[in-house]
Amino acid sequence: MALEENQSLYVSGILAAMGFSKREVNIRRFKWKFVELTDNLLLTYRKDIRRCIHSGSASEGMSGGPYYGGLKSDFDTMNILTYVKVVDEKDDSVGKEDACPDNIPKITVREIPDKDYPGYVRLIVVRADPVFLNRMPFKDDQYFLSNTLITQLEMQHEGLSNVSNKDHDFRKHQITKSHLHGPAISCKVSQPESTLSMLCEMLDISDDAESNDQDASKSIKSSQYADLDIVSCIMSLRWPYESIHFTTRPRPGHWPKKETVEYLVDSTPIFLAPVGHKSSPDVDLQWRPSFNVAEKLLIEDFNQTQIQCYALLKIILKDCLKLVSPNILSSYCMKTTMFWLSEREGSDKMIPTKLLHYFIQCLKLIQTWLESQRMPHYFIETRNVFPSNLDPAEVKELMQAIDKVMLGPISALENCKTFELAFRASAGDPLLFPKLIARSYLFAWIEMRCGILENMYTSGANxxxxxxxxxxxxxxxxxxxxxxxxxxxxxxxxxxxxxxxxxxxxxxxxxxxxxxxxxxxxxxxxxxxxxxxxxxxxxxxxxxxxxxxxxxxxxxxxxxxxxxxxxxxxxxxxxxxRHAFVDNLFVRIYEEFQLLVSIKDMKTLEHLVDIATANFSAKTHYDELVYCREDRTEARQFLHFPIELAKNLxxxxxxxxxxxxxxxxxxxxxxxxxxxxxxxxxxxxxxxxxxxxxxxxxxxxxxxxxxxxxxxxxxxxxxxxxxxxxxxxxxxxxxxxxxxxxxxxxxxxxxxxxxxxxxxxxxxxxxxxxxxxxxxxxxxxx
The missing domain is CATH 1.25.40.10 (Tetratricopeptide repeat domain)
Incomplete structure (x- = not known):
């Protein structure tokens, strides 16, 4: 086997140990699906919100496991507003009065493409409350809905700056004072529902551990706060006209499949985010279509090598390229690159032995786009994902950094802080990877079950x-x-x-x-x-x-x-x-991981993985039906753990x-x-x-x-x-x-x-x- 193939298998193994196996990503993604479903269930009767959509690495299942040493991503969510209604030009309901919720102005708008800035739209006001209309910009004999106006209005509606109930027993779960961060309302939250991993620094593995796995001494430290970004969006009537090429262009790698593309266009919604092009003189009048739902579905369609290649791109960005140039490349650039490469090469070719090959191909694509100073958006090719007016000197320095990574990818990855925990846990020995992979997957199962309980608890707490x-x-x-x-x-x-x-x-x-x-x-x-x-x-x-x-x-x-x-x-x-329920979850999750660490027999770990997978795959999820037939003490204790916690809710x-x-x-x-x-x-x-x-x-x-x-x-x-x-x-x-x-x-x-x-x-x-x-x-x- 060629050296590159051996190196690819090595990197694939350590990435799986860090939480980037297809199986583990799926189980981590499920927790966020559950939270999104329950959040929407409880938002059904909000006057101004139709639904919420969680986004970011965590919702994609790409947050990493206990041996992932990278920085945790922010928690991002989109609130979809209903007091702004987009109508078609032929809509005959425009002149009719809609039922308006109390204190919320009903605004009816029409969506028109911005001809000077492809991929952006403007919203012409068809009808609004006269008092509110006077706050809107007037240009070319038309009133426009300003993105900054909506963001400011949402700050008032959310009331995030003035959190009440300070004497409530659950106050530590409340949102702290917020501020505007671009189109988002940014704030810090303690004990945010729906995720345990975002509240803790992952395992600190001591250097003087006695076991061969170097994992005898571990601790989970809880962070006091996590970042939360809330973007209020408006539902569009249709996919943008500029995205027509996405549905018609040839796909050499036959990814995504034709039926997947048709489903995305026919069934996934598009949302308008309150952000304009930074170079535009009318930046406050522009809205950017978001393909968040379609993007998450495409990532769900990734195979394990695609997942791991995407993870490598995100890791090298944060630990290497961002240190050289913090402003040009973003996590979204890496996602876009992964989409384009997958479309060109196809998922069938992307196998573990080719991981580093495709990682380098992605970097080459990025270099090509840097040379032209233009990265095409995956759904709207005419939109440039890169910031406008790139600094040539910064681009040159970034190109050199990418060259260095491509010349020695293993060396570059070994220098990434994100890999530090995994390298120390395995001592670089691939024979230990299966044990770390099993533990990481089981830890993900525990986190998923505890995260669901935490979500239910904080639903009552808040x-x-x-x-x-x-x-x-x-x-x-x-x-x-x-x-x-x-x-x-x-x-x-x-x-x-x-x-x-x-x-x-x-x-x-x-x-x-x-x-x-x-x-x-x-x-x-x-x-x-x-x-x-x-x-x-x-x-x-x-x-x-x-x-x-x-x-x-x-x-x-x-x-x-x-x-x-x-x-x-x-x-x-x-x-x-009862008020220490979440704290007890952290104590128990640590105890359960310590139990997993103490299990040295690989057969026992594989047995636990099998029953956890069976439990996750069973649609009923009645745990007793699974574990009562097992003789092993570890299996009974492991599967009974979330049931026991649920009974203390x-x-x-x-x-x-x-x-x-x-x-x-x-x-x-x-x-x-x-x-x-x-x-x-x-x-x-x-x-x-x-x-x-x-x-x-x-x-x-x-x-x-x-x-x-x-x-x-x-x-x-x-x-x-x-x-x-x-x-x-x-x-x-x-x-x-x-x-x-x-x-x-x-x-x-x-x-x-x-x-x-x-x-x-x-x-x-x-x-x-x-x-x-x-x-x-x-x-x-x-």
């Missing part, structure tokens, strides 16, 4: 789970949750989310029985409601079962209430640690105003007196109560219904002992509920004392304790 509630219309709430249950039925690894939505649907339907007494065809029966609540009972440790217990209380099924609350109290320690008990009719009277008052829960520019009235506080409150009501005074007294004692250990946020409402309990058994002094405690903790006018005192005053003196 209160996104409660966005579908509509304060004004309970029927809308029911319809929304019905759709969410339906949409989640087929969501892989979404069983817990499905249970949560069923619990929410069941309880809001139960509340509907108290506000709509008339019979309607679409109204669920009490039995159907009970079925939903039972199916959703295990959605988390506290909220879902306590919704069911509240239902049973109203149905006078007291024994069932006591059974559920007893079960919740038995898990008191896990519930009290716990939300605070949150009730929204549409549910209040089904709640005990004292909790209804807490809801009515509560401050609105804000969802960006939307809000709904609701209250959050500590799970243990609400559990003891339900137990008291159950014992009272049974006329069990001893049970009431015992529960009140537990209630009183619990409150000082709760957060101040929960103590105020807790003392109010405790006061109502004392009042029900005639202990007026204790009730008043509890209300005074509550007011001392929360002296604001939204404290329901003021309402209690006002009631007492009105009874005594009026």
């Amino acid at each position: 209160r996104r789970l409660w966005k579908p509630y509509d304060t004004r219309n309970i029927s809308d709430c029911i319809e929304r949750f019905k759709h969410m249950v339906e949409d989640t039925q087929t969501l892989e690894y979404g069983q817990h989310l499905l249970k949560i939505f069923k619990s929410f649907l069941g309880f809001v339907c139960f509340a509907d029985h108290y506000v709509r007494l008339e019979t309607t065809e679409d109204k669920l029966s009490v039995k159907e409601i009970e079925t939903l609540l039972l199916e959703g009972k295990d959605g988390d440790l506290a909220l879902c079962p306590l919704k069911l217990a509240t239902f049973y209380l109203r149905q006078n099924k007291i024994d069932e209430v006591l059974t559920i609350t007893t079960s919740v109290l038995q898990q008191q320690q896990q519930i009290q640690n 716990t939300f605070d008990v949150t009730f929204m105003l549409p549910e209040s009719s089904a709640l005990p009277r004292a909790v209804q008052l807490e809801v009515v007196f509560s401050e609105p829960i804000e969802f960006d520019e939307n809000y709904c009235i609701g209250v959050t109560i500590s799970p243990l506080v609400y559990t003891l409150y339900l137990r008291f009501l159950a014992f009272k219904a049974k006329l069990d005074l001893a049970g009431c007294i015992m529960t009140l004692s537990e209630f009183q002992d619990l409150l000082p250990s709760e957060s101040l946020l929960n103590q105020a409402s807790g003392y109010n509920l405790l006061a109502s309990c004392y009042g029900m058994i005639g202990r007026s002094h204790d009730a008043v004392q509890s209300l005074c405690y509550s007011l001392r903790i929360n002296p604001t006018r939204n404290n329901v304790a003021f309402g209690y005192f006002a009631f007492v005053y009105s009874v005594l003196f009026h």
